[in-house]
Amino acid sequence: MIGIGLLGYGTVGQGLYKIVSERRDQLSYILSDEMEVLRVLVRDLDKKRDVEIDKDKLTLDFERILDDSNISIIVEVTGDLEKGYNYIRRALEKGKHVVTANKAIVSAYFEELSTLASNKGVYFLYEASVGGGIPLIKPLKDIISFNEVSSIEGILNGTCNFILTKMTEEGLSYQDVLKEAQRLGYAEEDPSSDVEGMDTLRKLRILSTLGFGGVITEDDILCDGIENISDLDIKLLKGKNRVVKLIASTYAFADGYCSIVQPRAVEVGSYFANVNLAFNSIGIRGNYIGDLKLFGSGAGMLPTANAVLTDCIDVVLKNQNLETPLRGKGLKNNNKEIFGRYYIRLDSGTEEAFEDVIIEKLHEEPLCFLTREIRLMDLLDKIASYEEGAYSIIGL
Amino acid sequence: MIGIGLLGYGTVGQGLYKIVSERRDQLSYILSDEMEVLRVLVRDLDKKRDVEIDKDKLTLDFERILDDSNISIIVEVTGDLEKGYNYIRRALEKGKHVVTANKAIVSAYFEELSTLASNKGVYFLYEASVGGGIPLIKPLKDIISFNEVSSIEGILNGTCNFILTKMTEEGLSYQDVLKEAQRLGYAEEDPSSDVEGMDTLRKLRILSTLGFGGVITEDDILCDGIENISDLDIKLLKGKNRVVKLIASTYAFADGYCSIVQPRAVEVGSYFANVNLAFNSIGIRGNYIGDLKLFGSGAGMLPTANAVLTDCIDVVLKNQNLETPLRGKGLKNNNKEIFGRYYIRLDSGTEEAFEDVIIEKLHEEPLCFLTREIRLMDLLDKIASYEEGAYSIIGL
Secondary structure, rough: EEEEEEEEOOOOHHHHHHHHHHHHHHHHHHHOEEEEEEEEOOOOOOOOOOOOOOHEEEOOOHHHHOOOOOOOEEEEEOHHHHHHHHHHHHHHEEEOOEEEOHHHHHHHHHHHHHHHHHOOOOEOOHHHHHOOOOOOHHHHHHOOOOOOOEEEEEEEEHHHHHHHHHHHHOOOOOOHHHHHHHOOOOOOOHHHHHHHHHHHHHHHHHHHHHHHHHHHHHHHEEEEOOOOOOOOHHHHHHHOEEEEHHHHHEEEEOOOOEEEEEEEEEEEEOOOOOOOOOOEEEEEOOOOOOEEEEEEOOOOHHHHHHHHHHHHHHHOOOOOOOOOOOOOEEEOOHHHHHOOOOOEEOOOOOOOOOOOOOOEEEOOEEEEEEEEEHHHHHHHHHHHHOOOOOOOEEEO | OOOEEEOOOOOOHHHHHHHHHHOOOHHHHHHHHOOOEEEEOOOOOOOOOOOOOHHHEEEEHHHHHHHHOOOOOOOOOOHHHHHHHHHHHHHOOOOOEEEEOOOHHHHHHHHHHHHHHHHHHHOEHHHHHHHOOOOOHHHHHHHHOOOOOOEEEOOHHHHHHHHHHHHHHOOHHHHHHHHHHHHHOOOOOOOOOHHEEEEHHHHHHHHHHHHOOOOOHHOOOEEEOOOOOOOHHHHHHHOOOOOEEEEEEEEEEEOOOEEEEEEEEEEEEOOOHHOOOOOOEEEEEOOEEEEEEEEEEEHHHHHHHHHHHHHHHHHHHHHOOOOOOOOOOOOEHHHHHHHHOOEEEEEOOOHHHHHOOOOEEOOOOOOEEEEEEEHHHHHHHHHHHOOOOOEEEOOO
């Protein structure tokens, strides 16, 4: 019997329990053994849940899961950074395999937990942490085994993409769409980690560190979110045949790499322009594999639980390498060299200060314009010097 | 030392040799052992090749490869159906692992070779046989381990997609574009297996048999190619905001499935409309994973060799299951129930015979029209009865 200890019984945890219950026979066939969720760590034993579970399985005490010798795989889906990290660390130290969907933990402790698992000879898998149901981490591990990856880019946050899609299609304001997204469950009550770009940044940190074979931390990534984007921005760019998306990208540049999360206005008809609503998509370029793009459900109960269970199956069947996939390449961050053309909106700015960068003015008050090609750092300096109100910067 | 015996030194064989040579150190690190191509079966020892190889490695004699105890993995990339099949069968019988890029062999002998490998406890892997560089077979195997797949559809042939893209973008005739494609190396001198849809059909047979968990043979798939599509067809459908693509699809229908390769006019802006030139893309829908789409290089030396080498690494690291992924579900073919709306061109047909199905006439001579919703079999019967010239049928 393969015993699973589940930490957290929120959306993903319930999804996993549901699938394991529904697919009992199929799983037994593939695994040549029974798989069972033996215990579930919760914070409230009596809370009503959508996916019903035998109350005897619930516990408030992590130690009961850690000390249960029948539990060989710990699935961490708490959504809590520090608690979750401690659970994972202790589980690995005790020689249990760990599968997590928690991108914040993977991002914050990627090297430490990967090394710990490798040293202990157990699995630490996190397919569900990026791209939800899209098979991404496992193909990426295959790709990096002999490709040089030169770029990774994607739409990695369903909440932002839902909001931007609705703003584009319905001409509504950011605030109105955010409220609708919250009502529909596409955005959290506190949406800051999504709309400010942190969630996207963490996912990019994970993909980049794997793909580029060296440490790229959260601090190595420039980050802007979507919370300053106005309906006017969307409308003016629509007039230029472009749609706004929050794009994460890391790419080889000069003798190093650049890594950035930023709103970008991509041309209508281009690949990312057609990734809408809560869908995610990731592009990977390698020297042998060429251009690869993956598209699918970036979140949601069943797609995310699907990824978690796929990891659990790989643990049982030993279908992935036990050695850490992280490499120790020294990488040079060239973010100060990032340059491009931009759309800018300045809520209280004056045209004079920006005369040397404007190539096309799109609106008077607030001042909205397109820039010539310019280093992003120079542009940010200029805005810091001359703009006192809100503004938006959108890459072209 | 991991010894590889390579059968065939065409495009894919040379690509594999190139990568293994270039990535010697990286492969040694991952595999904890040296990987080397020890012998290569060719038909001509003296032929000039793009990727140079030590002549001592070349042999005209398969037995020398089969009998070499240092060779544990046979990579079959001959492009020959019957010879290749015999090589693979004998290699498996001898207890050697086999990796192939040859979709014709996998399609023709899928069940037999999968069972043989499984019985012998060796690997039979074929990632490169469908979708070239796109990681597809391995993710699909993961998906089917507990999902119910309800549809697989895709653009699976780069030659057809290149021709259709050029016809659409440049308004040229099929014959003119075919000649250009041949000149550029995107089409074979004898393009029939590509343009008549056989290559696409074989790939669909492989994906469908895996995805639907039962035997779906080449004979279970309706097939039409692109060789009857005229520039007029493309132009008239463009006027309806549609572009023509050769789409392979198998989908659950009623108490069974339908499986068909057919030209389809998809709406501009829809997903497959944006898959252009020699790119491939595959969509898979599963009950848990949701909608997944994969896009990338469907052919070419390096992407295909990338897939072959990924399989070889999985053989060495035992990162896939040895048991056959094929399941024995009884599946009912419902192709006779396929229905839809169609665009029809009849080079010598008369309007009267088709009056009851026409909902919009687009052209007089030749007669081109859109149909109401109709069973495809009824439409084909009608055309067989009333049309003596060439015609095209394009799904909407």
